[in-house]
Amino acid sequence: MPARNMTPRTKASTRHLVSINDLTNSEIECVFDVAQAYLNELGDRQLKYRIGRGKRVAPDSILATLFFEPSTRTRLSFESAMLRLGGSIITSADPATSSAAKGESLADSVRVVGNYADLLVIRHPRDGAARLAAEYASVPVINGGDGSHEHPTQTLCDLFTLKQKHKSIKNLKVAISGDLKGSRTIHSFVYALARFGATIEPLPAPGMELPPHVDRRLREEFSSKIVARALEQGAASIDALYVTADEPHQQSLFSGPEIDYERVVIEKKIDAVYVTRFQKERWSEKDVSYPKIDAAFLKNAKYSQASVMHPLPRVGELDAAIDSDIRAIYFQQAAYGVPVRMALISLLLGLERGKSLRRFESGFQNNRLPIYDQPRSMGVQCVNPNCIVHEPSESQYVRNKFHVVRAAHQCLLRCAYCETDLDSFVTANNRSKWYSHGRNLLSDAGEPSKEMLAFATEEDACKEGFHLRKNTRPGTARKATAAS
Numbered sequence: 001m002p003a004r005n006m007t008p009r010t011k012a013s014t015r016h017l018v019s020i021n022d023l024t025n026s027e028i029e030c031v032f033d034v035a036q037a038y039l040n041e042l043g044d045r046q047l048k049y050r051i052g053r054g055k056r057v058a059p060d061s062i063l064a065t066l067f068f069e070p071s072t073r074t075r076l077s078f079e080s081a082m083l084r085l086g087g088s089i090i091t092s093a094d095p096a097t098s099s100a101a102k103g104e105s106l107a108d109s110v111r112v113v114g115n116y117a118d119l120l121v122i123r124h125p126r127d128g129a130a131r132l133a134a135e136y137a138s139v140p141v142i143n144g145g146d147g148s149h150e151h152p153t154q155t156l157c158d159l160f161t162l163k164q165k166h167k168s169i170k171n172l173k174v175a176i177s178g179d180l181k182g183s184r185t186i187h188s189f190v191y192a193l194a195r196f197g198a199t200i201e202p203l204p205a206p207g208m209e210l211p212p213h214v215d216r217r218l219r220e221e222f223s224s225k226i227v228a229r230a231l232e233q234g235a236a237s238i239d240a241l242y243v244t245a246d247e248p249h250q251q252s253l254f255s256g257p258e259i260d261y262e263r264v265v266i267e268k269k270i271d272a273v274y275v276t277r278f279q280k281e282r283w284s285e286k287d288v289s290y291p292k293i294d295a296a297f298l299k300n301a302k303y304s305q306a307s308v309m310h311p312l313p314r315v316g317e318l319d320a321a322i323d324s325d326i327r328a329i330y331f332q333q334a335a336y337g338v339p340v341r342m343a344l345i346s347l348l349l350g351l352e353r354g355k356s357l358r359r360f361e362s363g364f365q366n367n368r369l370p371i372y373d374q375p376r377s378m379g380v381q382c383v384n385p386n387c388i389v390h391e392p393s394e395s396q397y398v399r400n401k402f403h404v405v406r407a408a409h410q411c412l413l414r415c416a417y418c419e420t421d422l423d424s425f426v427t428a429n430n431r432s433k434w435y436s437h438g439r440n441l442l443s444d445a446g447e448p449s450k451e452m453l454a455f456a457t458e459e460d461a462c463k464e465g466f467h468l469r470k471n472t473r474p475g476t477a478r479k480a481t482a483a484s
């Protein structure tokens, strides 16, 4: 069993970008200011959205791209950004020949490569892999996409594109189409849209709706309120809208049944349609009905002014015939990946005088959430089968580590790596060997006690030799259910 607190802490000053929520809104604006300055100074004279020249901002710095999953554009745009800054790159881009193929853990890989480079960009098929990498790396880690979890730099590019086109993100109405379940890009994007006060209209393919934990966070942590289709007569195409209050305290505006629905229904013109790729590698059914965005779709009056965006690559869900449509901005969106990543790299390396990404504990979330932290062999584990904690090569380096989210009506355990929520469990005391289903020990304020253990079910607690605490009322055995 690994010793308690064996996880090495990175230097206090080391910043990472794993989730879009690791950055505050003002920090995101700071990235955009720097990106805009690069674009103004180094932009192509014909194509204003494209970086056409370089500058020796980071001549002594090295960026390493560690890609454990095939990728072209994310990796190339990071490498292009670093080369435009006058820096150097080293890359491991072929999963089949990497050290991981020889069985090396990610925790070891980042500690080794952290000695060769000043910044690591990581792409990995497992949810939460980038957070694990950030725990072990001695230099900043940027998440280049981890499983279905997040892709925060794509979101920075998407927001920057929206700002270029529409000046402000606040009050924009953005439709998101396609696979909203498995698309990490979408998960980062909807959090950011909600945080900047946009309205989100999901247009999912059947069975590919936003995961429950993403939906829950939008509503409970990012001030979004769902407006259901039933509220609008004849609005067959609208399943739900996420309308975001300007400030968290304005949530109360949404408390009545008559709230703002009318405004939303009347202002149903869409400012942007964000299309996502059908990720056939994540879906076994071949003949799934997937929405296609083409000229016929865009003929609807509500899309008459809508920018069409796509993170690319596309595989048929976005008709090439609309490439010449003035609303199509996806190639500009791809081009903005370079100035945005140049800005992020130079800020993370501390190369922008007078500007920096402040050291942060929890980014957008002002209050750091308490941590439940136990060795991997003890108690409840993350219920997401694709989480990095279930990767055999990482078993010595991960822990059963969760953020304790104390919502108004319940207490959740949120995996510290992949952020999947666990909303049903029993709590136990490891010293006295009792468990309780009548009282949730995690509900108490502050950090959970070191003796506190959580089990997925009562049966699991009994199997480990725990007994029901006396004087608690009998309850029904709880079953572990994932929130996603």
Ligand SMILES: [Zn+2]
Residues within 6 Å of the ligand: 128, 382, 383, 384, 387, 388, 389, 415, 416, 417, 418, 419, 420
């Ligand atoms: Zn997890």
